[in-house]
Amino acid sequence: MAQMWNSFDTGGHLAITAQTIEFPAGGGDRVHAYLARPDDERRRPAVLALHHMPGWDEFYQELCERLARHGYAAMCPDLYCRFGHGRPDDVTAKVRAEGGVRDDSVVADSAAALEWLKSQPWCSGRVAAMGTCSGGRHALLVGSLVAGFSAVLDLWGGNVVMGADQLTPARPVAPIDYTDRLDIPLLGLFGNDDKSPSPEQVDLHEEALKKNGRDYEFHRYDGAGHGFFYYHTPMYRPEQAMDGWEKVFEFLARTLGGS
Amino acid sequence: MCTAISRSDPLSGAGRGPAEWFQVTRSTVAFDHATHLPQEHAVLIDFSNYGIGLDARIAVELDVGSARVLLAQLQEALDRAEALEQLDYG
Numbered sequence: 001m002a003q004m005w006n007s008f009d010t011g012g013h014l015a016i017t018a019q020t021i022e023f024p025a026g027g028g029d030r031v032h033a034y035l036a037r038p039d040d041e042r043r044r045p046a047v048l049a050l051h052h053m054p055g056w057d058e059f060y061q062e063l064c065e066r067l068a069r070h071g072y073a074a075m076c077p078d079l080y081c082r083f084g085h086g087r088p089d090d091v092t093a094k095v096r097a098e099g100g101v102r103d104d105s106v107v108a109d110s111a112a113a114l115e116w117l118k119s120q121p122w123c124s125g126r127v128a129a130m131g132t133c134s135g136g137r138h139a140l141l142v143g144s145l146v147a148g149f150s151a152v153l154d155l156w157g158g159n160v161v162m163g164a165d166q167l168t169p170a171r172p173v174a175p176i177d178y179t180d181r182l183d184i185p186l187l188g189l190f191g192n193d194d195k196s197p198s199p200e201q202v203d204l205h206e207e208a209l210k211k212n213g214r215d216y217e218f219h220r221y222d223g224a225g226h227g228f229f230y231y232h233t234p235m236y237r238p239e240q241a242m243d244g245w246e247k248v249f250e251f252l253a254r255t256l257g258g259s
Numbered sequence: 260m261c262t263a264i265s266r267s268d269p270l271s272g273a274g275r276g277p278a279e280w281f282q283v284t285r286s287t288v289a290f291d292h293a294t295h296l297p298q299e300h301a302v303l304i305d306f307s308n309y310g311i312g313l314d315a316r317i318a319v320e321l322d323v324g325s326a327r328v329l330l331a332q333l334q335e336a337l338d339r340a341e342a343l344e345q346l347d348y349g
Contacts (some may be wrong), residue, residue, distance in 0.1 A: 052261075052292075053292055054292050054294065084313045085313070086312070086314050089294040090314050091313060093287065093303075093305050093307065093316055094307070094309055094313055096287055096305075097267040097287040097307060097309070099267070133292070134261055158262070159263060166263055196262055226261075226299055227292075227299070233299075234298065234299070235299055
């Protein structure tokens with residue numbers, strides 16, 4: 001059993017607070033975010049959680065709450081906020097119809113969220129960018145382009161490696177091409193049965209990281225494909241997911257300091 | 260989008276939502292993460308009218324084989340309709 005699971009003292013007092021907030025995002029727009037953090041005044045490291053393509057959804061609310069129970073402030077901005085509000089799947093359908101959220105929009109919102117987090121009295125100032133699926137790709141982009149983050153966690157982010165025919169005005173540069181600008185530690189978790197990113201694409205990414213002398217650790221899981229943390233889908237792989245969460249918490253402890 | 264397989268176009272039609280019929284102004288077809296079907300990816304078909312609201316959407320998720328059946332049905336219906344009515348789309 002992973003050490004992160006049931007590692008708390010039953011005699012201790014656990015309290016977190018979690019709610020939807022608004023913060024000044026890119027361009028000064030008021031954007032929603034889900035914020036979960038320990039309910040005390042200690043200064044904590046933080047995680048900026050960048051949600052996946054299926055949207056700003058319940059999985060990400062629970063991901064933030066899990067991080068908070070383990071001592072981190074976790075903030076998940078609604079990257080689709082400007083597209084309107086409704087059920088997450090309806091919002092995501094509109095985002096898809098309009099060609100997807102723009103990379104520069106995500107980068108601007110993430111930079112603003114980082115600034116907001118660092119201004120909070122309960123934030124230690126050390127912040128990681130973390131995401132799954134398209135959020136993993138976004139975390140990598142943000143960690144490469146926005147100064148001030150301390151670590152990046154890319155969980156099965158697809159389209160890190162992109163062919164010229166995949167580049168669009170919304171996604172004009174493949175994140176792998178920013179590897180020379182990634183000067184903070186990177187954790188990558190991948191399923192070997194995934195098609196996006198495929199093991200071959202993960203190989204290419206790893207080659208680029210090595211070539212640039214980057215601080216990274218990749219963990220690749222047999223018997224898992226895309227989204228193996230997603231307990232609400234058939235993609236869930238409990239053994240690989242629990243080991244993956246262990247890697248996440250070890251990495252956060254190493255790069256952000258004690259929570 | 261994770262697969263980047265998606266295309267959206269304006270069109271003209273009407274669709275029946277849970278409450279009422281509404282004018283459909285756009286269709287989007289993608290192959291990407293399924294919301295409801297118990298599989299990683301599905302052919303996602305949306306008929307929408309975002310001028311009315313985000314929920315003015317008729318959504319269907321199909322496995323690839325079923326989408327092929329639908330495509331064949333559409334093709335056959337269109338072929339027969341054009342032969343019948345001698346429609347000129349020129």
